[in-house]
Amino acid sequence: MKIGLIGQPNAGKSTLFNSVAGYKSATSNLPGTTVNYTKSKVRINGDVFEIIDFPGTYSLSATNDAEAEVRNYLIESHFDLIIDVxxxxxxxxxxxxxxxxxxxxFPLIVVLNMFDEAQRKGIEIDTGKLSEILGIPVQTTIASKNIGVKELFLTAKSLIKKQHPGKAKKILCQRDVEEVIEELEQYLNRNYTRKTDYPSRFLAIKLLEDDDYFLKIVSSGNGVKISKKVAELQKKMVKLRGKPQDSVLAMERHAIAMDIYDQVVKIGSPRRDWREKLDNIVMHKVFGYLILVSVLVAFFYIIFVLGSFVEDFLLSGFDILDAWLASQMNPSGFVFQFVKSFIWGISGGIAIVLPYLIPFLIGLTILEDIGYLPRVAYLMDAFMHRIGLHGTSIIPAVLGYGCNVPAVMATRILTSRRDKIISAVISSMIPCSARSIVIFGLVAHYLGPMWAFAIYVLNIFVIALTGKILSALMPEVSPGMVMEVPSYRLPSYTVVKKKTWFRIKEFVVVAWPILIIISRSIN
Amino acid sequence: MILKAWDKSMNFAEEKPLKSLIKIRPRKSAKIIRIAGGKNARLILGQLGIGVGSEVKVLRNAPFAGPILLENSGTSVAIGRGIAAKIIVEEI
Incomplete structure (x- = not known):
């Protein structure tokens, strides 16, 4: 049974995925964390499901290559079921x-995830009514606490086995626009003879939306004739609604959605808490920047203090072990040298790397999961313009402090190719956790924490200069920032734990053995 | 003084003037009349449910000509000044 998890960015697809598959897909509280598909076979109540976690996408109208990729993969790979999170x-x-x-x-289930968050905001959803309007099953989950997940997959199974009458209803647009869609659909049925994976109504809608991808497919199949008809109907629609053809249907869907929303949702009084008030300070034009600087200074300072304390403690332990071995064996003998270098390799990992790496990764995970990074992007937008980028580019850069590979992958959240290229170059120049360890472990250890901090400041200057040079070389204007700012979420203990381990694992299984072998061969 | 007040009330009676979204002060709402940007900008905004006819509330303006934070049907969206300048609205 092949199931696709699809939904908008930051809806919790990966959290849901991880709650059934173990921690395999990165999660965080910022739109666009998942950059590639994560697949996993899971066994639930004795049934094996193959689950594919998709990158988040706002719609099936692709605004960039990544979204086009998602759409094509979704349509072409024939899922048994789609779960819309x-x-x-x-x-x-x-x-x-x-x-x-x-x-x-496709067989489809709607999952209302983060149901507790909705309740907190005073949003009461009549799931039965929603299911009735859409004609498909609606389930509620709180994936981060593993609530409702088992029930979801039981419904999934019964839907795949056709024990459940889940057939999506045809939800029509307003009459005038609907007539245009139907006219094109019928026209396509008569004139577009090529075999296609796309249902004709879906194709008609995408063509009317002026979607370049589908226009190209169709015109390469049947030539000018269909393109002409599409253009004619687009004009008709523009006249009907007084909006550009590419936004008529998107806004139509939005209107239908709001209509359904009004029918099934009762909004009570939200429980106002720290979240609403926090933004008044965090995004404030003065305090916001003070907080940003304090957060960064505190972040690195705490890691240094904590790390060096643990490092000194552990190193003295290894020194004692060293001395003990020297007293037991012949210090110039081969066996002693061999054992000693082996211990150095291990102690290097345990005493010098991990004391800094673990608090660093925990801190970064907390910053990500709380939802602070989009706020940083908001605050830094004006400054990023100075180097020819915009605020969203700061998110991959900050992720680069953890590891440069996901940082480069995270540039997918940017809209233009030029921004992606510049951000990817910049992100790779950020000192990642492994490089930070050298800065903390050597520079801060021997010269003091201020010098370590100075290296980070110097690094920012180098990056700003690089950005400026690159954007001068690519003078194209980028469209600017359009970014959802998610609400704050309290990071869950288990997710932070699993995610930190997910990231440390790479060091332990890849870098550490190399460290041991090298320290062995140098000796 | 009286003239000014009269002038103001006349303006009010007429159709409200169209302005760019960046001219809207925080905590005020506005209805989008036109989006003068390119197709891609419209699509990206449309995905977040922001389009011609949407009513949005300006939550805050970032300093140093930074982005504008909007609220649109319960979602906060930050929009860079470049795009925001091309969104033509009517204050409500």
Whole structure:
């Protein structure tokens, strides 16, 4: 049974995936964490499911290559079932994607995830009614606490085995626009003879939306005739609605979504807590920057203090072990040298690397999961413009402090190719955790923490200069920032633990053995 | 003084003037009339449910000509000044 998890960015697809598959897919509280598909076979109640976690996508109208990739893979790989993961507290905004998925005629389940968050905001959802309107099963989950996940897969199974009457209803647009869609659909049925994976209504909608990808497919098949008809109907639609053809249907879906939202949601009084008030300070024009600087200074300072304390403690332990071995064996003998270098390799990992790496990764995970990074992007937008980028580019850069590989991959959240290239170059110049260890372990250890900090400051200057040079070489104007700012979330203990381990594992299984072998051969 | 007040009330009676989104002060709402940006900008905004006819609330303006934070049907969205300048709205 092949199941695809799809949904908008930051809806919790990966959290849901991880709660059944173990920690395999990176999660965080920022849009666009998942950059490639993660697959896993899982066994739930004795049934084996093959689950594919998709990168988040706002809609099936691709605005960049990554989204086009998601759409094509989704349509062409014939899933037994699609699970549409929705952030329950953002249901109105999420339903347009559901409406698009319904056009694809796959078996579909809607999952309202983060149901507790919606309740906290005072949003009460009548799931029965939603299911009735859409004609497909609706389930609720709190994936981070593993609530409702088992029930979800039981429904999934019964849907795949056709024990469940889940057939998506045809949800129509307003009459005038609907007539245009139908006209094109019928026209395609008559004139577009090529075999295609796409349902004709879906194809008609995408063509009317002026989607370059589908326009190209169709015109390469049947030539000018269809393109002409599409252009004619697009004009008709523009006249009907007074909007550009590419936004008529998207706004139509949005209107339908809001209509459904109004029917199934009752908004009570939200429990106001620290989250709403926090942004008044965190995004404040003065305090915001003070907080940003303090967070960064505190972040590195705590890692240094904690790390060096543990390092000294552990190193003295290894020194005692060394001395003890020297007293037991002939200090100039081969056996002693062999054992000693082996211990150095191990102590290097345990005493010098891990004391800094572990607090560093935990800190970074907490910053990510709370949802602080989009706020940093907001605050830094104006400064990033100075080097020819915009605020969103800071997110891959900050992730680079953990590891440069996911940082480069995270540039997918940027919209233009030029921004992606510049950000990818910049992100690779950020001192990653392994390089930070050298800075902490050597520079801070021998010269003092201020020198270590100075290296980071120097690094920022080098990066700013590089950015400036690159953007002068590529003078194209980038469209600017459009970024969702998610609400704060308390990071869950288990997720932080698993994610830190997920990242440390790479050091332990790859870098550490190399360290041991090298220290052995140098000796 | 009286003239000014009269002038103001006349303006109010007429159709409200269109302005760019960056001219809207925080905590005020506005209805989007036109998006003068390219197709891609419209698509990206449309994915977040922001399009012609949407009513949005400006939450805050970042300093140093930074982005604008909007609220649109319960979601906060940060929009860079370049794009925001091309969004033509009517204050409500």
């Amino acid at each position: 929705i952030d329950a507290s953002q249901m109105g905004r999420s339903l347009p994607l559901t409406l698009e998925l319904m056009e694809l005629n």
